[in-house]
Every structure is written in C-alpha cells, then in structure tokens.
Amino acid sequence: MPRTSKTKAKEFTEISEAQIAVHWKEEEYFQPPRKFVEQANMKDPNVRKRFGPENFPDCFKEYADMLSWFEPYHTVLDTSNPPFWKWFVGGKLNASYNCVDRHLEQYRNKAAIIFVSESEDEPPIALTYQELHVQVNEMAALLRDFCGLKAGDRVTLHLPMTLELPITMLACARIGVIHSVVFGGFSGQACGARIQDSGSHILISMDAYWRGGKLIDHKANADIAVQTAKETGQPVDKVLVWQRYPGKSSSPTAMVKGRDFIVNEVLKNYHGKRVDPVPMDADAPLFLMYSSGSTGKPKGCQHRTGGYLAYVTGTSKYIQDIHPTDTYWCMADIGWITGHSYIVYGPLALAATSVVYEGVPTHPDAGRPWRIAERLGVNIFHTSPTAIRGLRKLGPEEPRKYNYHFKHMTTVGEPIEPEAWRWYYHEVGKGEAVIVDTWWQTENGGFLCSTVPALDPMKPGSAGPGVPGIYPIIYDENGDEVPAGSGRAGNICIRNPWPGIMQTIWGEDDRFVNTYYARYCKNRRSKDWRDWPYLAGDGAMKAAEGYFRILGRIDDVINVAGHRLGTKEIESACLTVTEVAEAAVVPVADEVKGRMPEIYIALKPGHKNTPDVVNRVTRATETIIGKFARPKHVYVVPDMPKTRSGKIMRRILASISNRREVGDVTTLANPTVVEEIREIVQGKEAIVTTEAVPEDIAGFGQNE
C-alpha cells in the first residue's frame, strides 16, 4: 500500500486534537434580522450577566416563575448530595396542569397541537387546548382506573408521531406516572429491553402508522416487546393499542385476549371523566428517556418534574422565541429528547401551537415540509442537519416555490456543515429567519449552547456560547482548561448544575456518577458544585469570541442522522448471528446521514463468507435495534487488527472505511491483516483521500 514517510504516519496515529482542528477556517457572522429582533422575547443585552455565576443559582427562579405551582419552593438548589442536585425544593406542581389546564381561560379554543398525517390526502387535525384537556383527562382516568397505575409507576409508550403520543404522555404526567417513551422506529426487541429496565407492567402502542407511503404494522412490535420483556423477567399485564383509524383495525396482527385492549374502545367508559392533576414534588421523576452510551446497555435518563419543566419552558421562550401566537413546528420525533422538550413540554407550557407530523419529511417529495409550513402558517421551524442535507439534496429549490415565512429556525442533533447551514439560511429561511444551532443531549433536558437569537450574531457551524445560566468549559486530558482561541480542542464540560440536568440513570446511581462526573471531579467529598463539572462526552473547541464548535462524540457512540447509537449495542447485535466470531463497528461519513455505521465481522473457523451471513448480520441490527441502525456496509474479514493484548483497533478500521491513511501498524499483533482488509474494502488500488479529516472520525477509537 502507498505509504507516506514514517514521520507523517506517526503524526497521524498520534494526531493531537490541535491538528484535528486546524482544518477549519473561520466563518463569517450573520446578524439577526431586524424584524425578528423587534418582536423577540429576550432582548436584554445583559441576560448572560443576569444568569451569570454571581447570580447563580437564583437566576433560575426566572424560569421557575414561568410555571404555575401548587406549592411554592423554598430552596432553589440543594447541593447536599453531589452530584444528585435538587432543584426548587419544597415546590409542588403538575406538568399536565402547566401544559394544558392553565391555558384554558385564555386560549381554550386555540389549537394546542396540529396533527399532519403523512398521507397528504388527509387534512390536518387541530386539537384545541379544550379538546386536549378533555382527552388527557379521559386517558388519565383510564390509566388510573383501568390499569391501576399510580404516581411513581412506570409505563412504556411505543408510539408513532400521532396525537395519541402527547395525549398519553400528558395523561401520565397528570397522575404522576413516569412515562418511558421508546422511539417508534426501535424494534420490538429494543422496546422490550427498555420495558424490562424500567419495570413497566403496561405497554401502550398503536396498531399501525404511515411511514414512507406504507402503513406499517406496529402491533407486531408490541408482541415482540412483551415477549422480550417476559424472557428477561418483566411481565407485561396489559397492552393498550390505539387504533390509527379509530373503529377500524389497520394491523394484521391479532389482539391477545385478556392482555391487549383497544384504547379508543376502552376510553368510551371514561367519557367526560375529569381527573384532578396530582401535585408532584418538584423532584418527582417526570419521565425516563433511554440513551446510548459507551457500554452496551442504554441508560434510562431520569428527568424530574420541576427543574426539567422550568428549564424547557425558559429555553423555549428565550432561545426558541416561542410566543402563544406562534405556530411552531419541530420535525424531530417525540420519541427522542428533542421531541419531549421542544414539541411537547416547552411549547405547550407556553401555550403555543405545536405541529406533530407523522411521516418522512421527503414524502411524497422534497416540497412536503414547505407545503405544510405554507398551509399551517408555521413561523418557527426546528430540524436536524440530516433533514437539512436530505431536503437540500432532493429539492434544493423547493422552498422558494412555497409562500411561507419563518421568523426563526433551529438545527440540533449533529454538527452542521457551514455549507448546509448557508442553504438553510438563504433557501429555507429566505434570508428572513434567525437560526439557532442548539447543542445539548438527552441527559441535559434542554439546550446548553446556542446563540440568544436576538442578541448574538450567528456563525455557521458553531453552536455559540453557553445559553444563559450555563457555563461551559473545555478541559484537556489532564484537567487543565483549554483556553478560548487556542485553536485546540478538548472535552467540553459544564461547570455548574442547571435545572434541566437529569437526576440519575434509572436504578444506576453509580453509573451516573462515573459516566458524567468522575472524570473531572476535583474532590469526591466536596459539597460545592464547583468541584463537580459535568462531562458531556463531546469534543469541542472554543473560539476567541467564546463560541463553541462541537466536533462530535469522544466515546464509542456513532451519531447516525442525529440518533445516538452505541457501537457496543450494534456489535452485540452482530454477535447474535451464530457464525460471527468477532464484530467491530466504526462510523463512516455519509452525505445525507452525516455518519453511518460500518460493520466488520470475522467468522468462526469453518464458516464461509456468504451473502446470507451478511444479510443476517444486517437483519440482526434491524431487529435488535431498529432499521435506523442499518449499516452502510458489512465486510467479512479474515481477522480483526489487534494489539498484542488482543484489543480490536477500531481506529484502523475507521481509517480504512473512510479512505484515510491508516498510519503506523507495526505495533499490531497481526500487521499484515491490515492490507488484506484494506483490499477487501477498497480494492487492489489503495484509495486515500486528502480531504480534511472529519473530526469525530479522526478521533474515533483514539483512546483504545
């Protein structure tokens, strides 16, 4: 294979974060449009000072005061048991009351949620706050009286993007039941594992939903989920199945007598029922949201009622700039944290109109989102770089064909390339909309870094500074601060607690401390929050003016189209195929999805490389995790590149997948296999690109 000089190869294997970063050029700034600034919720140029360390933690009262409390809190932040912070101690509130009841007087017949079916023949359905109130109450009565659920119980929701999902979530919140929503695209098995971990006895599902023009049989997943949960020791007593079209079954999968119930049928017994919202402690858990981490098992991020709701309401108001008069559309799925915080809880707490779209953005064509925006008069739009890249690829000039006007747009979930950002700004936003690039995670409840839209200029590709009340810092390997403007990257951390931070990992307090706090904790016995920086797990760089540019994950997580996938989860799925001896997963750059997993497998002795094995490996990822985890390629290799101690060197595989120089391999136990693998992937002639190294790929596996 072509080799550069020894020194170059060495440089690459020992590539420092500084070298990774030098590929970037500084981007120009864009100023927020005047029309936007005039109407913005947050215009105070001193807002970051108001939320600065000298006013911490009391600054967050401003967010708590946006809510209605049954009992006032007496302490803003209790740090007596780090890092298990308590927020708004003594306060009692109810999330469903805050998102529904309190708006009735002023906004009773204003649309709370507008549902848009993927099937374009069906007109949008607007659910008013009054109607939402009726349906949430009836569902809460059903959960309490038919299912016997009470405050503190968990219930798993495996639902698509239809009205029934937010209705069920708010019904749970009304009676203090902890909802665990599993993204609808997850397989039955993945759902079953989450049922087991959360200890849910009830699964709420739907018979079918539209996706890419097909009515998908979703009930089949419920059966698999219950079976998986049962096999792992968690019985499910009842499966509640909503019908996508009430009164008619849209799934060929049979109902199990005595276990499965059609929700819309049972609801008839609760017609007109009202259930008083249960006053919950501010620290009572509101929901669990599972997220992938560097070890195989997903983490049940446990979010609290008071701090979480205050934080998403405050950030929805100041960063999303939501007013009650706005029609706000976040295209994420409610099954992920973005949907929880910025489709359901934040916008509804502010009495906005929130749009729920069932299907694929490009169905039936790339003009669909812009037709929806035009028809509903959407003025705030929120999506991911993956969707932006996909819409740009399929319909670069579609937006200009439609008469809609956004005042505000958001990007979230992955780093956005400045090129894609500029298309979003000029074409989708028509140069009239402000853009916020919001960086945060499932664990965080709400935004961590973003510009404040009316106050800070935008910089393509950079998330911006910490949002008010968040003090990010970049640490190097030794725990020293990497200064702004140094051109070096490091681990981005948050110095302070904030109300939206998760409480713990469900049932795994130690894992919570170890994953997020152990790395940079200055003193394990300290009760001072300053000694407990939060490790986000992303690499980042701080520019001289204080804007953060996020590089991507520093652990073994691949961000596929904004969905976090643990490499170990995928590898475990591959190992369920009996012929597979070893599996390694690496991220590969993809034009639309940003990153995709690529799988390398080595077979057990005596087994042949056949298309059948490859197909079964692909199918294993789909059934164990979900179709969104499907690999770009599966390569069967004679052996994995390994260190002398037997560790698989994923870094080398990632270099081959991404056509990068592999660097020095002489220290491997089996150096010759590298060339064999390279040939399998790239063919006889080595392909090495000289393009800038995507930062997360260059860094992938560097810690191994």
Ligand code: WTA
């Ligand atoms: C990545 C989604 C760059 C990051 C809200 C993070 C981003 C992970 C951005 C969390 C952004 C999220 N720019 N990268 N604006 N937003 N990420 O838990 O790597 O699904 O750690 O939460 O997505 O993904 P999660």
